[in-house]
Amino acid sequence: MRERKSVAVLTGISGTTSATVGTLLELYRFPQLTFGPFDLILSDASKFPSLYQMAPKDTTLAIAIVSLLLHFSWNWVGLLISQDENGLWILPELREEMSKNRVCIAFEEVVPVRTLSEISRLMVIYYEINKSSANVSIIYGDNEFLLELMLYFEQFLITGKVCIINSSWDLTMRSRYFILGSFHVPLIFSHHFADIAGFTDFIRAVNPSKYPEDFYLARFWFLSFNCSQNESECVTWVNCPYDASLEWLPGQVFDMTMSEESYNIYNAVYAVAQALHEVLLDQTEEQTMENRIGTVPSPAQLHPFLKNIQFHNPVGAQVVLDDKRKVEAEYDIVNIWSLPEGLEFKAKIGKFSPYAPHGHQLSVSENMIEWGLRTTKTPHSVCSESCGTGFRKSLQEGKAACCFDCTPCSENEIANGTDVEQCVKCPDRQYANTEKNQCLLRAASFLAYGDPLGIALVCMALCLSTLTAVVLGVFVKNQDTPIVKANNRALSYILLISLIFCFLCSLLFIGRPNTPSCILQQTTFGVVFTVAVSTVLAKTVTVVLAFKTTFLGRRMRWLLVSGAPNFIIPICTLIQVILCALWLGISPPFIDIDAHSEHGHIIILCNKGSLMGFYCVLGYMSSLALASFTVAFLARNLPDTFNEAKFLTFSMLLFCSVWLTFLPVYHSAKGKLMVAVEVFSILASGAGLLGCIFAPKCYIILLRPERNSLRTFRDNIHIMSHKLS
Structure with missing residues (x-):
């Protein structure tokens, strides 16, 4: 970090790392912008007044997930939540939204991060998931939590389960442990963003000669293109292809499309540039005739501008760094397709927008979803099958509201819908048909002369x-x-x-x-x-x-x-x-x-x-x-x-x-x-x-x-x- 040139720091995906670095940077009131998922711990302004999170808040994530459950009529769902600040925040949100929409929790596991290293505890969680009749699980956690959890569970064949996940973890790292058809239906909620024009061309043109100071790029290049048979600390380019490009690499090794983290970095750079521009304009107006030479603004001078900054990036998306004024996030729903030879493809199969009219917030292309090996049917996840017409729900004692028996309607009562809780009595002048789903008009009867x-x-x-x-x-x-x-x-x-x-x-x-x-x-x-x-x-x-x-x-x-x-x-x-x-x-x-x-x-x-x-x-x-x-x-x-x-x-x-x-x-x-x-x-x-x-x-x-x-x-x-x- 060069004192005269650096005015802000970008920190990575891990919230823990950002918090550790932020404590140090706060001593110098150095602006810190994080490009990882939004973290509630980092949003504490009293602890991290100099930290700005680029990711949007997940205020509508619970609504988005439950909307997907309702779309597929899944009302029997398991919860696997990380025991951190974010997990403890989303858990009551999910419970409330699920309760409002009559979606029941089959099992609930709040997993401390340290538990991931305890085999006995993980076996208990694995047994809970595998024995449950719920075929859908909601897994919430940061990238590190998800990676470690997948690393463990995918070594066991948990088949027939749909996983709804809150983050698109690093596909390259995941592919090392993925067993084809095991955890076979991941549906991932990732933040929606528009494609940045020219980003693919930029990545295609990247090579170590353009960025000689980037040691990680050089090492990745060296290993990916087999520049040498022996790994050594000294990087040489004798055997590297002259016109090599990251575009040559398979998708599971390097993804050319812009990731969510790259998009946040892109907005962070624009935000710092915008703030720096406003600082310089402000300095220009205040310069006196005695001090005409401009100086590089100090990092602390950027804070008032970063807190109030609000602009639209080149693709038209609004960027706001103040947590209180952040706009609600839109979500893309991503499904991972398993291709031959271990290849995978991330397919966008739906979208959730909180700005759309009620009832039209979720859109899903079901025909694009790969449900699993040798099946094209949508998985089923209910505690009890729906009660058809002519039946009412009768709750099973001591069980969740989604677990019920179907009881036929009583005499002269009907149920003309599915999963009704109470049958409706026909008026006196009407009677229930044999199927007990319709009231028919009674024929007048008396002791007539014609009888x-x-x-x-x-x-x-x-x-x-x-x-x-x-x-x-x-x-x-x-x-x-x-x-x-x-x-x-x-x-x-x-x-x-x-x-x-x-x-x-x-x-x-x-x-x-x-x-x-x-x-x-x-x-x-x-x-x-x-x-x-x-x-x-x-x-x-x-x-x-x-x-x-x-x-x-x-x-x-x-x-x-x-x-x-x-x-x-x-x-x-x-x-x-x-x-x-x-x-x-x-x-x-x-x-x-x-x-x-x-x-x-x-x-x-x-x-x-x-x-x-x-x-x-x-x-x-x-x-x-x-x-x-x-x-x-x-x-x-x-x-x-x-x-x-x-x-x-x-x-x-x-x-x-x-x-x-x-x-x-x-x-x-x-x-x-x-x-x-x-x-x-x-x-x-x-x-x-x-x-x-x-x-x-x-x-x-x-x-x-x-x-x-x-x-x-x-x-x-x-x-x-x-x-x-």
Whole structure:
């Protein structure tokens, strides 16, 4: 370092070396410019106020690396970080960015530099990498760290792994240890810079005769071009080719393209020249007439200018030496191709620019990537395979968020994307298809007249109502015969008419429900059936009174003649009407939908509103039936000729059995079957009353008319009276 000519010092790649030299240079406030990677230790202005780093800061490196992971859908990644200031800075940056983008860490090794000399520790790291299911590892460190790590690991065949590296280490030195196809997919993030015009021509023209003071160039020349068979301290050029050029050397020995370090040196020289130029301009303005002779500026004078310097180099890139004002770095993504005979080629396969719009910051040419020997497929690095449509992610206990099981969506839920965390429930009027990836519109379903079940029930209702009308016609035609008179002609007419309405009211339950039909269904059913059952009760009481008047005298005869049993019908019916009115006033039936009973259909039905009201109506009707059954059962042994108590008993037994069976079946049925069960119960109980009470009478009227005569009637009375006496 010549005192009168040197105004600044360029120091090399190693941050440790630069720090050591910087401590010495700081004693003289000598400007020091480093052309190696940006080092956080060297950025401490309190320790190194005279040091300037030419490399850009890696503030967006973590974002760039994670963007590449996301591009290839790699979410299961290992970390191998050097335990120095830079490594401890990048580690939380990577963790945060990976966490935001749901990329998980398969393993994490923070390696002290001194550990690289400990075989046992290195074996542990090697085992961790090799056993991991992660096929992608991020390796971060300075050049020395990376070189030593590669030197060790490439002696072991760690196959099938992709390495994302933060620095393009010296390819010449690396090639000595590279085993073809071992660490086979290196993807290197290097700082982007434009090609310097004329640089290749400059390198092509370099030779020791132009730079006789460069001992290292001379020795490299001497060894590379076989100038002598014997290595000696004395360099001679007798056997060197006259027109030798560095261009002759293979790429793995000497790379003619500008490296990142060369680019930083280029900018450093320009920066010093720019600062020196500004110092000289400043001195020229301040020179006095007495001191016209210019002097070489002292190194310390350059600091104010170097700190504030900002210019664009010949290729248009902005150069700033102040760490606080440095621009964010752009990155080239480099892939090393393995060529025959151990040759290699660095191929630029992508770029990351923080200045591009979001979503377009990363560009990758996948077809240019050499993934490894005998494969063209992109490596896969996930803890768990993606969950397809119709499945949701279910995290595995105690493992990272990227490790999960795929669980099918529940009933009527869908997942129309991959790796969804929660299935989405379909709306009530829609249902999930078989694949559970789409909600389809449910078809409206109800007990329609066109359904087979609806057709059957309508036919039953019409047939039974017609049959009842025929029976009524038979009774009207034969109204003056003894059997019709003996069974209380008026009550029989009321019962037959009420049964016709009972059968017809079942039609209100069939068809698309609406508010009026929902209200009429239950109230009509309750009132009409109450009339029928109360009529049966009145008939039963009439039979008992008719028998009692024969043996007990005037009071019983008065009750029978006055028609007192007939008042049972309006009284009982009025009570039922009041119950129905209360039901409609408190919580009337309404239209409801059932989206769960039948897959793919939404069932429209009538909701009872108040179940208590429905059960009160049904319970009251059942109590009337039970009362009729009890009275008829007690009168079952009365004389046969004028006694229909046995038939009434059986009809009420059948009626009660139907509705007792109805309750559990109704509650276990779903959708349209609930309606069908209720309709069938109405028809079955009505048919029971019709068959048990009127079938024997029709049999006598139509098939045994000789028994339907006054003489036979009197003979039977005489015989029965004789037996009883």
